[in-house]
Amino acid sequence: MKPVLRLDTVCKRFGGVIAADNTSFSVLPGEIHGLIGPNGAGKSTLMNLISGIYTCDHGNIYFNEQDITQMPPYERARLGIGRTFQTPRFLQRSNIRDNLLLGTDLSNRFGYTSAFFGKKGDDFESELNKLMQYAGFSFDWDDDISGIPFGQRKLLEIVRSMLAHPKVILVDEPAAGLNNSEVDNVMKLLTVAAKERGIGILLIEHAMDLVMNFCEQIVVINFGKVIASGNPEEVSSNQDVIEAYLGRQRNAQN
Numbered sequence: 001m002k003p004v005l006r007l008d009t010v011c012k013r014f015g016g017v018i019a020a021d022n023t024s025f026s027v028l029p030g031e032i033h034g035l036i037g038p039n040g041a042g043k044s045t046l047m048n049l050i051s052g053i054y055t056c057d058h059g060n061i062y063f064n065e066q067d068i069t070q071m072p073p074y075e076r077a078r079l080g081i082g083r084t085f086q087t088p089r090f091l092q093r094s095n096i097r098d099n100l101l102l103g104t105d106l107s108n109r110f111g112y113t114s115a116f117f118g119k120k121g122d123d124f125e126s127e128l129n130k131l132m133q134y135a136g137f138s139f140d141w142d143d144d145i146s147g148i149p150f151g152q153r154k155l156l157e158i159v160r161s162m163l164a165h166p167k168v169i170l171v172d173e174p175a176a177g178l179n180n181s182e183v184d185n186v187m188k189l190l191t192v193a194a195k196e197r198g199i200g201i202l203l204i205e206h207a208m209d210l211v212m213n214f215c216e217q218i219v220v221i222n223f224g225k226v227i228a229s230g231n232p233e234e235v236s237s238n239q240d241v242i243e244a245y246l247g248r249q250r251n252a253q254n
C-alpha cells in the first residue's frame with residue numbers, strides 16, 4: 001500500500017538545537033502510527049514541518065508521493081493534511097458554529113459561506129451528529145467556545161479536523177489533561193477516523209498504554225533522531241528505547 005505521508009531524511013535545526021536529524025518514516029492510509037519520545041525530542045517540530053508551519057532545512061516530505069516540501073500550510077491542509085494541537089486552538093470569542101464550520105471549508109464540500117447562510121446540507125448534519133456521538137457530549141451551536149471545558153475542546157478539535165475530510169490527521173497529545181471517559185472518546189474518534197474512513201493518523205502521545213494498545217506502528221525519536229521503529233512489541237523491547245525512557249526517569253529523580 002502507498003503511504004499517505006512519507007518523510008525522507010528531514011532535518012530541522014533551531015540555533016544549536018537539532019530538532020529533526022535525518023528523520024524518515026511513513027504513515028499508511030487507515031493506520032494509527034505512534035510518534036513518541038521524551039520531552040523536547042522533536043515530536044511537535046515534526047508535525048509543524050509536515051503541516052508546513054516550519055520549513056525543512058534538508059530532506060523531503062511527500063503526501064501520497066507528491067513532494068509537498070515547499071508547499072504553504074494552507075495548500076497542505078487543502079490537500080488533506082489535518083491536525084490538532086498540543087493545546088487546542090480555536091477562534092476565541094467565537095461560537096461553536098463558526099469554529100466548526102471554518103474547518104469544513106477546506107473540503108470545499110460544504111463551504112463556510114454556504115454553511116453560514118444555512119445551506120449546510122443533510123450530510124454535514126448527519127456526519128457531525130455521528131461524530132458527536134463518539135465524542136460523547138452535545139453542544140449548542142451558539143455556545144461560546146471559551147465556555148467549553150478543556151477536554152471537550154480537545155474532542156471538538158478532532159471532530160473539526162475530521163469534518164474537513166482529511167487523508168491524514170496529525171494529533172499532538174490528544175489525551176493530555178483529559179479524564180478517563182474523555183480519553184476513551186478521543187480514542188473512539190481516532191479509531192473511527194482510521195478504520196472506517198481510512199484516514200492515516202500520526203499520534204503523538206505520552207500515555208504509553210494508549211500508544212501500545214492503539215498504534216500498529218510506532219516511531220521513537222530522541223534528540224531529533226529516530227532511535228527505533230516497528231510494532232509495539234518491537235519498540236517496547238528495544239534497548240535504546242528503554243534507555244531513553246529510563247534516562248528520563250533517572251533525570252527526573254535527580
Ligand SMILES: Nc1ncnc2c1ncn2[C@@H]1O[C@H](COP(=O)(O)OP(=O)(O)OP(=O)(O)O)[C@@H](O)[C@H]1O
Pocket residue numbers: 014017018019037038039040041042043044045046086
Ligand atoms: N520555534 C522554535 N524555536 C526554537 N527552538 C524550538 C522551536 N520549536 C522547537 N524548538 C526546540 O526544538 C526541540 C524540540 O521541541 P519539540 O517541541 O518539537 O519537542 P517535543 O518532542 O514535542 O516535546 P514535548 O513532549 O515536551 O511536547 C526543543 O529543544 C525545543 O526547545
Ligand SMILES: [Mg+2]
Pocket residue numbers: 043044045086
Ligand atoms: Mg510537543
